[in-house]
Amino acid sequence: MTTKGTDMNKEQHWIDEVTAVSERIKTPQIPAHVLERIQAIPSSIKSKIDLVPKRTIWLVAASIAALIAVNIYVSSTTNSTSSTESSFEETYFSHLKQL
Amino acid sequence: MIKEFNYIRFNNANLTEQEFITCAKQDKDAAFSYLTSTYAQKIYGSCIQLLRNSEDAEDLVQEVFVSIYLSLDSFGGKSKLSTWIYAITHNKAKEFLRNKTRLKRSGTLTILDEHAEGISSHTINFNHPGVQLEDKERAAVLFEAIDSLAENQARAYRLAKIEGYSYAEIGEIMELSVSSIESLLFRANKCLREILADFYQKNKS
Secondary structure (H helix, E strand, O other): OHHHHHHHHHHHHHHHHHHHHHHHOOOOOOOHHHHHHHHOHHHHHHHHHHOOOHHHHHHHHHHHHHHHHHHHHHHHHHHHHHHHHHHHHHHHHHHHHHO | OHHHHHHHHHOOOOOOHHHHHHHHHHOHHHHHHHHHHHHHHHHHHHHHHHHOEHHHHHHHHHHHHHHHHHOHHHOOOOOOHHHHHHHHHHHHHHHHHHHHHHHHOOOOOOOOOOOOOOOOOOOOOOEOOOOOHHHHHHHHHHHHHHHHOOHHHHHHHHHHHHOOOOHHHHHHHHOOOHHHHHHHHHHHHHHHHHHHHHHHHHOOO
């Protein structure tokens, strides 16, 4: 009984020791080089954005605009062609009816 | 406002969430600088707790700050700044561990959300610079025991006992009331002692 009690005490003592470790854990200091890198994040992100030259951005924008313009032109031309075709068909059929 | 903000920044004063949002809209870089001076140390501490490896923590803390910088505009002030930052850190840590595990497949890493039964006997890569040399073995056992707890118990325990967050802050981070956190920690302590007792019995000889 006494041995069991001593064992229990030992066990509880060991558990207390292990859980007490959390009170002694210190927050380590952030290394200076890491802090420097963190502080440089805004400039490094901006420089990455700057890696795409403005000329390229304008070129892409101009290409997109030209593509849209061509699309609009082609679609409007197709519409007018189809309306011309349909008016031709109408005239042809009305002519047939008359015959 | 920027003048005021710089004054606050250089005097290490704390900004309220609304003040921070206003300043971030006017000068993103100054707002980021405020965050680095106020939270870098704490985030690094959290990264170490979550990864338990100083080299990985160095990489992670940078990833966290890149993410913070890119999503500064999305902070709406609904939660506390510290809570928002902790959430980013926790998510990034999970992602980091997932990627690392996928790459290495070593089985020596602990996944944050993993819920194992009891303390495993494998040795872990334990490299926590905040632990004193004489405590290393015991700390390794403690961390393994914490990992064996249910996810929310382990998270609350880490935040309260190791990272030093207040109950109110933990409540915000975990979206629970203070009384729920108290009972969660009570249960965590109880379970932790049971796990450690079990480990003691198995390793007595």
